[in-house]
Amino acid sequence: MSVGKYWNRCRPGFERGARLLLLLAVMTLLWSGEAAAGASCVIAKRLGDSLAIEWVASANESVESAIYKAKQKLLEQGYRKKGQDVHAQASSGMRHAHMVIVKTSYTTLTGRSRTSYGCGYSPRSAAEAEQAAVYDLRNYSWGWKLEMGYKVMESFRY
Secondary structure (H helix, E strand, O other), rough: OOOOOHHHHHHHHHHHHHHHHHHHOOOOOOOOHOOEEEEEEEEEEEEEEEEEEEEEEEOOOOOHHHHHHHHHHHHOOOOOOOOOOEEEEEEOOOOOEEEEEEEEEEEEEEEOOEEEEEEEOOOHHHHHHHEEEEEEHHHHHOOHHHHOOOEEEEEEOO
């Protein structure tokens, strides 16, 4: 008889844990289905210099779909040559947000001309989204400093 065996005593706890995991999985699916939204900025670069930018932002897009569509736009424009890199630089899963894209052109300490972009998102304000875009620009362009300046290319709410 196995009444006193440890695996019989643990079984109710295991079943309770399995039910809890199943409930968590179902709730995650329901929650993600309601909040499926996305935005993404994709940049084409070559040797640290940004060549082009494309973005997709919509309450009806998923983040993955936004990244894919923006990448496809750049690839269709011919940014698939050797040495070029097309990558998602900033993405957001917020259903509605302010989106700001900033651009800068500057000269590095070694004398090379560079163009760089930054993308930012904020559910609260365009000013916060602009701060996030400048932070993104700084993260991807190490030679850029705030005193070199930037201009806002796009500012909108989706």
